[in-house]
Amino acid sequence: EVQLVESGGGLVQPGRSLKLSCAASGFTFSNYYMAWVRQAPKKGLEWVATISTSGSRTYYPDSVKGRFTISRDNAKSSLYLQMNSLKSEDTATYYCARGYNPFAYWGQGTLVTVSS
Amino acid sequence: DIQMTQSPASLSASLGETVSIECLASEGISNDLAWYQQKSGKSPQLLIYAASRLQDGVPSRFSGSGSGTRYSLKISGMQPEDEADYFCQQSYKYPPTFGAGTKLELK
Numbered sequence: 001e002v003q004l005v006e007s008g009g010g011l012v013q014p015g016r017s018l019k020l021s022c023a024a025s026g027f028t029f030s031n032y033y034m035a036w037v038r039q040a041p042k043k044g045l046e047w048v049a050t051i052s053t054s055g056s057r058t059y060y061p062d063s064v065k066g067r068f069t070i071s072r073d074n075a076k077s078s079l080y081l082q083m084n085s086l087k088s089e090d091t092a093t094y095y096c097a098r099g100y101n102p103f104a105y106w107g108q109g110t111l112v113t114v115s116s
Numbered sequence: 117d118i119q120m121t122q123s124p125a126s127l128s129a130s131l132g133e134t135v136s137i138e139c140l141a142s143e144g145i146s147n148d149l150a151w152y153q154q155k156s157g158k159s160p161q162l163l164i165y166a167a168s169r170l171q172d173g174v175p176s177r178f179s180g181s182g183s184g185t186r187y188s189l190k191i192s193g194m195q196p197e198d199e200a201d202y203f204c205q206q207s208y209k210y211p212p213t214f215g216a217g218t219k220l221e222l223k
Contacts, residue, residue, distance in 0.1 A: 037160075045152075045160065045203055045214040061211050095159055101207040102150035104171070106159040 002026040002105045004096045009110030012086055022079040022096030022107055029077035030054075033100040036070060036081050038092035039109075046092075049081060050100060064090075086114045118142050118206050122215030128223040129194040137218045139204035141185045148208035149187045151180055154201045154217075164189065165207070196222055 008020040020036070036048040049070035050059040058070050069082040079096055091114045097103035119142035129135045139149065147167040152160040162171045164180040167187055177192045191198055199222045204215040 044216050045205070047212045047214075050210075059210055101148075101210070101212050102162060102165050102205055103160075103212075104162050104165075106161070108159050 002098065004098065004105060004107030006094065006096050006107045006110040009094065009112045011113045011115065013116050014086060014088060014114055016086055017082070017084045018086060018112060020081040020083070020094055020096075020110060020112070022081075024077045024079065024096075024098070027098070029072075030074040032098050034070075034072060034079045035097045035099065035103060036079075037095045037097050037103065037106070038090075039095070040089075040092045043092075048094070051079070083112070086112075088114050090114050117211055118145065118208065118213050120204055120206055120213050120215040122204055122218055124218060125216065126219040126221070128221045129191075130223045131194055131196070133194045133223075135191040135194055135198075135220060137189045137202055137204075137220075139182075139187045139189075139215050141187070141206055141208075144184050145206045145208035147183060148206060149180070149182065150205045150207055151178075151189045152203045152205065153198075154203065156200070160203065163202075191220075194220075194222065198222075 003025045005023045012018045035050040051070045067085045071080045093109040093111050095109045096107040098105040121140040123138050149167045151164040154160040168180045179190045202218045
C-alpha cells in the first residue's frame with residue numbers, strides 16, 4: 001500500500017524558515033517524480049514544487065521560486081521542502097504527492113501557519 | 117499558465133440523482149485532465165485521469181468525458197459517500213493548474 005506521511009509543519013513567524021519532510025513507503029520511491037501541493041484554509045489546490053527521480057531537475061511556480069527548495073533522499077525514501085522567507089500567504093496545508101502530472105497518491109498533509 | 121474554470125461552485129443532489137460538474141480550460145489540453153475528490157478533513161484522491169480513465173478502486177458510477185477545452189465529471193446515482201469537494205486539474209503542461217472546486221452536498 002502506498003503511504004506518504006508528511007511532518008514538520010507548525011507555527012512560524014513571517015520571514016523565518018521551515019523544513020517539511022515526507023516519508024514514503026509501499027512503492028519504489030526512486031522510480032517516481034514527487035511533488036508538493038498546498039491548500040490554503042478553505043481554498044483550492046496550488047502546485048508548489050516537483051522533483052525528478054534522481055533529484056537533478058526541479059520545478060517551481062513563480063509564487064515560491066527562489067524561496068522554496070524541493071529535495072529528496074532516495075536511500076531514505078524521503079522528500080523534503082525547505083521553505084525560506086515565509087509569508088502569511090504561504091499559510092496552508094502542504095501535501096506530498098506522487099507523480100509528475102497528475103498526482104496519483106497524496107499524503108494526509110501538514111499544516112503550516114505563518115503568523116506573528 | 118492554463119486557467120481552469122470549474123462550475124458550478126456548489127450543488128446539492130438527492131440520493132440516486134445523476135450529477136455533472138464541468139471544467140473549461142483556457143486552451144486545448146488534449147484530454148490531459150484529471151479529477152480529484154476531497155472529503156471533509158481528508159487529502160485529495162485521484163478519481164479520473166486522461167479525461168475518462170478511472171483510477172483503480174474508483175466506483176463505476178463515476179465517469180469522465182470531454183475534449184479540447186471542455187470536460188465533465190458525471191456521478192450516475194449520488195451516494196452519501198460522494199458528498200465531497202471535487203477539483204479538476206490539467207496535466208497537459210507545467211505548471212499543473214487546478215479548478216477552484218465544486219462542493220457537492222447530499223440534499
